[in-house]
Amino acid sequence: MANDASAVSDTRSPQSLADPFTPAADSSLWRKNFLLGAATASYQIEGAVAEDGRLPSIWDTFSATPGKVLAGDTGAVACDHYHRWQEDVDMLAGLGLEGYRLSIAWPRVMGAAGAPNRKGLDFYKRLLARLKEKGITTFVTLYHWDLPQHLEDRGGWLNRDTAYRFADYADLMSRELAGSVDAWATLNEPWCSAYLGYGNGHHAPGLADGRFATQAMHHLLLAHGLAVPVLRANDPASQKGIVANMGRGTANSDSAADQRAAHLFEVQHNAWILDPLLKGAYPRDLFELWPGTEPLVLDGDLQTIAAPLDFLGVNYYFRTNLASDGAHGFTEVPPEGVERTQMGWEVHPDGLRDLLTGFRKTYANLPPIYITENGMASDDKVTDGHVDDTQRIAFLKRHLAAVDQAIKAGVDVRGYFLWSLMDNFEWAFGYERRFGVVHVDYATQKRTIKRSAELVAKFLRERKLLT
Structure with missing residues (x-):
């Protein structure tokens, strides 16, 4: 397929477009009300970790611990977004992206005693005001993993x-920012916070115990359930939801044991979160997989967790192929030649x-869905002022086609956010893995728009002309 979109006029019909990104002419993505944006997270881009009253987070502590993050990288500077936010918003708007999903750094906006930190709050007020001036829809995540360290010192999510x-x-946030947020997400990927943070220690705070993981998850979901009515009361015009990373498990064979293995993988990756949110109960199979790890659940907790949602954010990156481990669990069998x-x-x-189609069948009360993260990492280099990220372009087109297929099958998907707007601190992998559609030179902080972003921008211009 041709890789040069420059020869295609922005005024031609979608049927005639043949560049490597543009969705098919009958794709649902041509709908004017299908939101297309990009996403980031506070610790991954902001830097300025000790400025204007910001307190330490668990990721400051974890990344400063030798051996925890690749190459000893930290988020101390990251993309320096705290100082370059105006430039970054202008870049976002210049690409024509319609939505921006960001997160607020809890340690930046509240003191240890719960008092507001005005300088931190003012940063987000200025940022959100600028986004509104540009006509960009704002999705704000309250918790994208950067728990204040003083709370972790008291047990954290345990x-x-x-x-x-x-x-x-x-x-505090919904009172201070009411009217400037279109959609609030309470948590980002509680599976990662609970399992990677407390179950296997790969992420902050670095604890590793199965019982810790299930208890941390319960408290994360309880936090979500407690926050939803507060958000509704303080900012009634906004949408309220949660963002979860979803894992697709496939069986290595047609055997009953391997089919069961794939099922259990999806239980611990998906139903662990969605069942309490949408059914008001934890899946029984979870504790078959992890016996003896049942969390302490108090009366009323599950009703609180199951507060009605306006949307569900779905983050998706890859599938996992599974086989039975010969006991009561599963083992990964990576396919070859893929x-x-x-x-x-x-x-x-x-x-x-x-x-997406499976969730529609499983949950009768499935809310509208936004794909809140989808993207890929590649070892992108700037050559003669350009970044030709051909694999990402093909990745995005194919995943957007998958979203279109789900919509045509009856799933209410209302938007899609690229992960990520720009290269950033990729948690335990530091700065080696580049997920952005904008390249960041970390030494100079120069932003270079990649070919993928150029083609997304071109599509949005075309859609605007046609709708």
């Missing part, structure tokens, strides 16, 4: 009190479609 402190934080990203993750767009 301490039930943290859920109530989160509700206080949600109360396309992979810099992360080593298989490129499997059908998994996104299958998850």
Whole structure:
């Protein structure tokens, strides 16, 4: 397929477009009300970790611990977005992106005693005001993993009190920012916070115990449930939801044991979060997989967690192929000869479609969905002032086609956010893995728009002309 979109006029009909990104002419993405944006997270881009009253987070502590993050990288400077936010918003708007999903750094806006930090709050007020001036829809995530360290010192998400402190934080933010946020997401990827943070230690705070993981998850979901009515009361015009990373599990064979293995993988990756949110109960199979890890659940907790949602954010990156471990669990069997990203993750767009259509069948009360993260890492280089990220272009087109297939199958998907707007601190992988559609030179902080972003911008210009 041709790789030069410059020869295609922006005024031609979608049927005639043949560049490597443009969706098919009958794609749902041509709908004017299908939101197309980009996403970031506070610790991954902001830097300025000790400025204007910001307190330490668990990721400051974790990334400063030798051996925890690749190459000893930290988020101390990251993309320096705290100082370059105006430039970054102008870049976002210049690309024509319609939505921006960002997160607020809890340690930047509240002191240890719960008092507001005005300088931190003012940063987000200025940022959101600028986004509104540009006509960009704002999706704000309250918790994208950067728990204040002082709360972790008191037990973090293993301490039930943290859920109530989160509700206080949600109360402050929704009072201060009411009217400037189109959609609030309480949590980003509680599976990662609970399992990677407390179950296997790969992420901050670096604890590793199965019982810790399930208890942390319960308190995370309780925090979500406590925050939703607060957000509704303080900012009634906005949407309220949660963002979860979803994993597609496929069986290595037709055997009953391997089919069961794939099922259990999706239970621990998806139903662990969605069942309490949408059914008011934890899946029983979870504790077959992890016996003896049942969390302490108090009367009324599950009703609180199951607060009605206006939307569900779905983050998707790859599938996992599973076989039975011969006992009561599963083992991964990576397929050979498949396309992979810099992360080593298989490129499997059908998994996104299958998850979305499966959720529609499983949950009668499934809310409208936004794909809040989808993207890939590649070892991008700037050559003669350009970044030709051909693999990402093909990745995005194929995954957007999968979203279109899900919509045509009846799933209410209302938008899609590229992960990520720009290269950034990729958690335990530091700065080696580049997910952005904009390249960042970390030494100079120069931003270079990649070919993928140019083609997304071109599509949005075309759609605007046609709708």
